[in-house]
Amino acid sequence: SVGEVYLVGAGPGDPELLTFKALRLMQQADVVIYDRLVSPQVLDLCRRDADLIYVGKERDNHSVPQQGINELLVQHARQGRRVVRLKGGDPFIFGRGGEEIEELQAAGIPFQVVPGITAASACSTYAGIPLTHREYAQSVRFVTGQLKNRTSDLNFDELVHPNQTIVFYMGLHTLERLCAGLIEHGKPVATPVAIVSQGTSAHQRVLTGTLESIVELQREAQLPAPAIVIVGEVVKLRSRLAWFGESERGQANA
Amino acid sequence: SVGEVYLVGAGPGDPELLTFKALRLMQQADVVIYDRLVSPQVLDLCRRDADLIYVGKERDNHSVPQQGINELLVQHARQGRRVVRLKGGDPFIFGRGGEEIEELQAAGIPFQVVPGITAASACSTYAGIPLTHREYAQSVRFVTGQLKNRTSDLNFDELVHPNQTIVFYMGLHTLERLCAGLIEHGKPVATPVAIVSQGTSAHQRVLTGTLESIVELQREAQLPAPAIVIVGEVVKLRSRLAWFGESERGQANA
Structure with a gap:
């Protein structure tokens, strides 16, 4: 008989931010197929005798291409495995x-999906930066900083309006172009920016500056990926609201 | 000595979507101050002998106004309570x-913040609607549908661009004005829309339609709050990707 696939969000890294549902399913699994962004502490919580299969997902260099991952899921489920x-x-x-x-639906394989705490939410929280705030931001937007074909294909016109928070996922390696694009399209150069690197982990580091200064600050600090980039007035609140201990190398204009 | 305040996200309702950190702190608390959107199943998981204080938050009619809530937190922490x-x-x-x-920071009271799974993420997942998708949406935006002073103060120009998903929180009672505003500002009338009511709970119901049809469909279906409203091409995927059982009253053009 056919197995089942559980698509499970592991959250941002801190294993305490796993949900009960995620852990329950991880402990029932015969096979766990995971990628680079799952922390070792989370992986340790899988069933002891489950097969763990790493499918990578380096930027621009997937260890297993997406189509291969899709096929792996179908193949293992067809063998009756969870x-x-x-x-x-x-x-x-x-x-x-x-x-x-x-792909699973097309292959007739039952599945469930478990939401996880997304990086924008967890990392901003652990950095003391509310994504929305009555006075500063009435909306928040999540955008990928990973630009197709290495050319800027973001619609920057949409991103320069005031009173919104923008969170770029995977924006570290395109930081310079993101900041330049926002400035060119009219976002004030003094707009606060934060980089949250390895958010929620013991290695979390936060760098704050402005659209004008953050590129140079990051050039000096060299915070590593994974990281999110937060753009908006709410970043200012961090100076008062930070609560999670970390070593911080740069703090400019914030 | 002064106590401590834990600001904890309880997630969307399904108690299995609580994080381990949330539960741990809930079980250490001397006092729990909660509002309307916390599900009874989640509340049941608090420490048995904790004082539970309800502070409401009905729309336009907070049982305890925000300033009163802020003061309650300070007052209990000053009594040395968790x-x-x-x-x-x-x-x-x-x-x-x-x-x-x-307010806590100003009063010198230690605090921690625990992120929770936000309604947009959980409800879209349980409705089978991915918020981003390679082909349909490269960004997602969370907007409050609660309009100040009952007049439309959303910048609709920002919301009509293609290739984004918009999730309105608390948008049920302003649905008609939200749809009219989007159409007036150039969003195609055939844009798919979903309402997810009481998402992740046993009472979850999902209504799908378009910017043109959803108001009338909701007039008939009368799905109750709390609900989120999802606007964007990704809503189309639901017809194939829905996995969470529910009674559904309307399914139009999706």
Whole structure:
């Protein structure tokens, strides 16, 4: 008989931010197929005798291409196994979860999806930066900083309006172009920016500056990926609201 | 000695979507101050002998006004108690968590913030609607549908661009004006829309239609709050990707 696939969001890294549902399914799984953004501490919570299969997902260099991952899921489920597809953050927010379950649906394999705390939410919280705030931001937007074909294909006109918070996922390696694009399209150069690197982990570091200064600050600080980039007035609140201990190298204009 | 305040996101309703950190703090709390959006199943998981204080938050009719909530937190912590401030969803996404901890910070009271799975993420997942998708949406935006002074003060120009998903929180009672505003500003009338009511609970119901049809469909279906409204091409995927059982009354053009 056919197995089942659970597409599970592992959250941002801190294993205490896993949900009960995620852990329950991880402990029932015969096979766990996971990628680079799942923390080792989370992986340790899988069933002891489950097969763990790493499918990578380096930027621009997927260890297993997406189509291969889709096929792995189908193949293991067809062998009657309970498969957990474990993804960093949330499967439906830049997680390509939709593509994976489209394949399962087409193959007639039952599936469930478990939301996880997405990086934008967890990392901003652990950095003391509310994504919305009555006075500063009435909306928040999640955008991928990973630009197709290495050319800027973001619609910057949409991103320069005031009173919104923008969170770029995977924006570290395109930081310079993102800041330049926002400035060119009219976003004030003094707009506060934060980089949250390895958010929620013991290695979390936060760098704050402005659209004008952050590129140079990051050049000096060299915070590592994974990281999110937060743009908006709410970043200012961090100076008062930070609560999670970390070593911080730069703090400019914030 | 002074106590501590934990601002905890309770997630969307399904108690299995609580995080381990949320539960741990809920079980340590001397006092739990909670509002309307926290589900009874989640509340049941608080420490048996904790004092539970309800502070409401009906729309336009807060049982305890925000300033009163802020003061309650300070007052209990000053008595040396461990206080959990339990909020539906996530404290930093339309949760006014920033305002509450600004008050704590000003009063010198230690605090921590625990992110929760926000309604947009959980409800879209349980409705089979990925918020981002390679082909349909490269960004997602969370907007409050609660309009100040009952007049439309949304910048609709920002919301009509293609290739984005928009999720309106608390948009049910302003649905007609939201749809009219989007259409007037150029969003195609055939744009798919979903309402997810009481998402992730056993009472979850989903209504799908278009910007043109959803108001009439909801007039007939009368789905109750709390609900989110999802606007964008990704809503189409639901017809293939829905996995969570529910009674559904309307399914139009999707």
